[in-house]
Amino acid sequence: MTSTANNHKTCKLALVQLAVGADKDANLANARTHVLEAASKGANLIVLPECFNSPYGTNYFPEYAESLKEGPSVKALSAMAKDAKAYLIGGSIPERDLTDDKVYNTCTVYNPEGELIATHRKVHLFDIDVPGKIRFQESETLTAGKQLTHVDTEFGKIGVGICYDIRFPEPAMIAARKGCFAMIYPGAFNMTTGPLHWELLQRARAVDNQMYVAACSPARDVSASYHAWGHSTIVGPAGDVIQTTDEKQSIVYADLDLAKMNEFRQSIPLNNQRRFDLYVDVSKTQP
Numbered sequence: 001m002t003s004t005a006n007n008h009k010t011c012k013l014a015l016v017q018l019a020v021g022a023d024k025d026a027n028l029a030n031a032r033t034h035v036l037e038a039a040s041k042g043a044n045l046i047v048l049p050e051c052f053n054s055p056y057g058t059n060y061f062p063e064y065a066e067s068l069k070e071g072p073s074v075k076a077l078s079a080m081a082k083d084a085k086a087y088l089i090g091g092s093i094p095e096r097d098l099t100d101d102k103v104y105n106t107c108t109v110y111n112p113e114g115e116l117i118a119t120h121r122k123v124h125l126f127d128i129d130v131p132g133k134i135r136f137q138e139s140e141t142l143t144a145g146k147q148l149t150h151v152d153t154e155f156g157k158i159g160v161g162i163c164y165d166i167r168f169p170e171p172a173m174i175a176a177r178k179g180c181f182a183m184i185y186p187g188a189f190n191m192t193t194g195p196l197h198w199e200l201l202q203r204a205r206a207v208d209n210q211m212y213v214a215a216c217s218p219a220r221d222v223s224a225s226y227h228a229w230g231h232s233t234i235v236g237p238a239g240d241v242i243q244t245t246d247e248k249q250s251i252v253y254a255d256l257d258l259a260k261m262n263e264f265r266q267s268i269p270l271n272n273q274r275r276f277d278l279y280v281d282v283s284k285t286q287p
């Protein structure tokens with residue numbers, strides 16, 4: 001973390017675009033190596049991809065699902081955050097809730113002491129059917145989460161969504177109105193929707209809300225049943241792509257500067273110009 005002249009904190013964000021395979025222990029070990037590498041480069045907010053500990057597929061979710069209380073992934077992620085001394089948005093994992101035996105696509109978030117500070121269950125399930133291209137029905141094995149997630153950090157508040165959640169403008173809009181400076185989405189778009197919408201949606205959420213938006217994908221594995229698009233990307237409050245990458249395993253870095261964000265918000269002052277007399281203030285919606 002650095003402090004600028006006018007005392008705003010800048011945080012260094014790292015998106016860890018991991019190669020993910022079938023071996024959960026190997027995936028956790030690979031995540032640890034890369035989280036520590038990002039921390040060694042000064043990152044203090046580190047993000048992992050959607051389904052970073054298992055292959056992405058409806059048949060895999062129940063097979064790999066684990067309890068947040070008893071499974072190995074939360075323990076491993078907590079240790080990574082603590083050893084990295086960084087906030088960790090732990091991608092997502094298939095979670096089995098032992099109270100109702102349902103499976104969720106869940107992101108867990110840790111502070112630099114390794115404490116679990118938030119949990120987000122994907123609220124919009126990825127159910128699509130693009131004829132001749134891709135059919136994917138998360139609802140065959142997953143249950144949707146029931147709440148939006150905003151996390152307090154020493155840099156400010158951050159909104160968290162998972163992948164398909166980015167297609168819905170409301171969660172990002174609510175997060176921005178509730179004071180979040182960034183929306184972070186672990187995600188795994190594919191070879192059909194990736195080139196069409198991955199960057200466009202991030203830029204749309206960013207420019208509408210004048211906030212930072214970042215999405216962290218797994219690396220592409222052409223031997224897997226689902227081919228992730230990759231291209232983990234960080235977008236600025238003006239809707240500009242700050243950093244991105246290709247489809248291979250890599251880490252994407254950018255400084256998120258709240259002073260710059262606020263300057264931009266002042267120069268195009270949408271927040272003072274809203275016409276709540278003509279439309280509903282969605283920030284009144286409960287998260």
Ligand SMILES: NC(=O)CC(=O)C(=O)O
Nearest residue numbers: 126163164188189190193
């Ligand atoms: N995988 C997802 O949840 C979403 C996706 O790939 C898309 O919206 O496209």
